[in-house]
Amino acid sequence: MAYAVGSLVCAFAPNLLVLVLGRVIMGVGAAAIPVLSIIAVTKLLPPDKRGTGIGVVSAAAGSEPPPDRPSAANRSAPRLARVVLAHA
Known part of the structure; x- marks a missing residue:
């Protein structure tokens, strides 16, 4: 979800500062994806x-x-x- 929000912030960024903030949010969201996939595996599989x-x-x-x-x-x-x- 954070990645999508960051992407939207980047898409509608009126200046460079907001664009960089959007990229930071995207980075946090992208970093969470591998961790969340392993958590999903441990919750779903015996x-x-x-x-x-x-x-x-x-x-x-x-x-x-x-x-x-x-x-x-x-x-x-x-x-x-x-x-x-x-x-x-």
């Missing part, structure tokens, strides 16, 4: 599956697509997560 779930989230977060093919990893990460969690 204790014996949490390690696998956290591993999938960490692997997906660490697998950045190459700059010339941004959509290749975006298509394969959800499939990989389903396969790993189905066989865990």
